[in-house]
Amino acid sequence: GHAINFIMEHDKLTYPDALRYLAKKYNIEITEEEQTPEQIQHNNDRESLLVVSSYAQKHFSENLYNTDEGKSIGLGYFKERGLREDIIQKFQLGYSINQRSAFTDIAIATGYKTEYLVKSGLTIEYRNEPEINPEETEVEVKPAEARYVDRFWGRVMFPIHNQSGRVIAFGGRTLRTDKKTSKYVNSPETEIYHKSDVLYGLYHSKNAIQKEKFCFL
DSSP states (O other), X not given: OOHHHHHHHHHTOOHHHHHHHHHHHTTOOOXXXXXXXXXXXXXXXXXXXXXXXXXXXXXXXXXXXXSHHIIIIIXXXXXXXXXXXXXXXXXXXXXXXSSTTHHXXXXXXXXXXXXXXXXXXXXXXXEOOOOOOTTOSSOOOOOOOEEEEEXXXXXXXXXXXXXXXOXXXXXXXXXXXXXXXXXXXXXXXXXXXXXGGOOTTHHHHHHHHHHHTOOOO
């Protein structure tokens, strides 16, 4: 490739950020179009979703190695399926604790906003419907209380990366035998994840694909 591609790959930068980096390094003056408040907010929202997703990946990976449940169930499953240690770490596999809101509770306590936890698809928001007495002529409607739970719980976790290696979504496989439980749960479409545009594992294999000039799908 060329210098910009190299910086994008090596430092995991976007195209505009790579240009800014090179311009600063070689004292080249660049003129940037001023962004509207809407564009700035859009970019901030995207970056917040990427930050939340990265935090979730690290959380699930730590669960896999640092909790009894993760080691016995999650890591045990991966080892049973013949995955080597280097493969588990390369693909940043993890485990979500078998508690309905374990991840969400920790994320909120750490300081992450529920808005982005929900927008990322990691957290599901439920709102209680206000109770209405049919005998009352005037109904006092109180704000519905929000309840936040994990989308993924009690599952081995597979992060999905974009082409620059940043985590944008997840797939989770349950190890329970309950037929009512979906075997696989995936992240919904979000601002940073469009399923039809992403091929799982491409980030980890693209260099080999370019070198060998072919790949197996």
